[in-house]
Amino acid sequence: MGHSAAVWDYKAATEITKDWNGIDQVVLRSPQGASARVSLHGGQVTSWRSEHGEELLFTSSKAIFKPPKAIRGGIPICFPQFGNGGSLEQHGFARNKIWAIDDDPPPLRPNDSHGKSFVDLILRPSEEDLKCWPHSFEFRLRVSLATDGDLNLISRIRNVYCKPFSFSFAYHTYFSVSDISEVRIEGLETLDYLDNLFQRERFTEQGNAVTFESEVDRVYLSAPNGIAILDHEKKRTFVIRKDGLPDVVVWNPWEKKSKSMGDFGDEEYKQMVCVDGAAIVRPITLKPGEEWTGRVQLKVVPSSFCSDHLGL
Numbered sequence: 319m320g321h322s323a324a325v326w327d328y329k330a331a332t333e334i335t336k337d338w339n340g341i342d343q344v345v346l347r348s349p350q351g352a353s354a355r356v357s358l359h360g361g362q363v364t365s366w367r368s369e370h371g372e373e374l375l376f377t378s379s380k381a382i383f384k385p386p387k388a389i390r391g392g393i394p395i396c397f398p399q400f401g402n403g404g405s406l407e408q409h410g411f412a413r414n415k416i417w418a419i420d421d422d423p424p425p426l427r428p429n430d431s432h433g434k435s436f437v438d439l440i441l442r443p444s445e446e447d448l449k450c451w452p453h454s455f456e457f458r459l460r461v462s463l464a465t466d467g468d469l470n471l472i473s474r475i476r477n478v479y480c481k482p483f484s485f486s487f488a489y490h491t492y493f494s495v496s497d498i499s500e501v502r503i504e505g506l507e508t509l510d511y512l513d514n515l516f517q518r519e520r521f522t523e524q525g526n527a528v529t530f531e532s533e534v535d536r537v538y539l540s541a542p543n544g545i546a547i548l549d550h551e552k553k554r555t556f557v558i559r560k561d562g563l564p565d566v567v568v569w570n571p572w573e574k575k576s577k578s579m580g581d582f583g584d585e586e587y588k589q590m591v592c593v594d595g596a597a598i599v600r601p602i603t604l605k606p607g608e609e610w611t612g613r614v615q616l617k618v619v620p621s622s623f624c625s626d627h628l629g630l
């Protein structure tokens with residue numbers, strides 16, 4: 319039985335608990351019964367449940383919840399580098415660090431707080447981070463859960479250094495699906511993509527949707543701000559809306575790569591797909607004092623909603 323949003327105490331609906339390694343995690347709840355869990359390990363969303371209690375994000379049964387290893391699943395944040403194209407470790411260091419709760423974040427738009435339970439986190443570089451990436455930044459992350467169960471992530475990255483710096487970024491979102499062979503992604507048709515399986519060679523998407531029958535590891539360029547993941551068997555559709563994030567990563571490791579990953583089950587590739595709002599191909603450059611914002615809104619709807627209703 320849901321509670322009325324009017325009397326729902328959003329602040330009280332936000333609870334801090336500890337995971338089994340003693341690391342703080344924040345649980346957000348909506349009046350209708352949806353929930354989300356955010357770990358200070360990586361600032362990573364590790365669970366997002368619908369009002370019916372269904373888990374919407376995939377986390378591997380072999381995930382290792384021990385920093386500095388990033389958790390295999392949920393929404394790892396790739397910053398300041400996506401992939402292994404730069405001098406840093408794969409996908410950057412943000413996902414391996416312990417973040418802090420930000421009790422006094424600079425204001426956001428009223429709509430970002432109103433009718434939502436939320437938490438604000440912050441990451442500042444350690445001495446060790448500055449040795450391998452000598453740029454001082456403040457990374458503020460707001461994770462919020464709306465009354466209707468939509469999950470929103472807002473990243474604000476500020477240059478607090480005396481020189482410009484550039485970075486790439488992705489919300490590496492592991493969606494839970496029933497069977498990858500039955501999944502279609504709409505919104506990427508006709509776009510160009512860089513294929514990581516062919517040394518980042520550029521191709522053009524030919525299909526009228528992205529479907530999966532082998533490993534996929536791509537970065538789609540200049541994608542529209544609305545993308546849909548249709549899960550035929552579960553009869554549900556995820557809708558991603560993004561802002562400030564021109565690219566979209568699509569990844570499924572398929573059989574062979576799954577077997578090579580120590581923190582991933584051999585068959586688990588069938589139950590997940592990563593579709594990330596990202597800024598990769600043209601890195602973001604910030605001058606001293608400048609701030610960048612990248613947002614995603616994740617929504618789940620029954621398959622019966624047609625794309626026209628979703629306004630994609």
Ligand SMILES: O=P(O)(O)OC[C@H]1O[C@@H](O)[C@H](O)[C@@H](O)[C@@H]1O
Binds near residue numbers: 409514535569
């Ligand atoms: O194992 P990681 O570091 O979490 O990365 C997962 C995958 O992330 C993808 O986006 C990369 O393109 C893949 O090559 C990589 O395997």
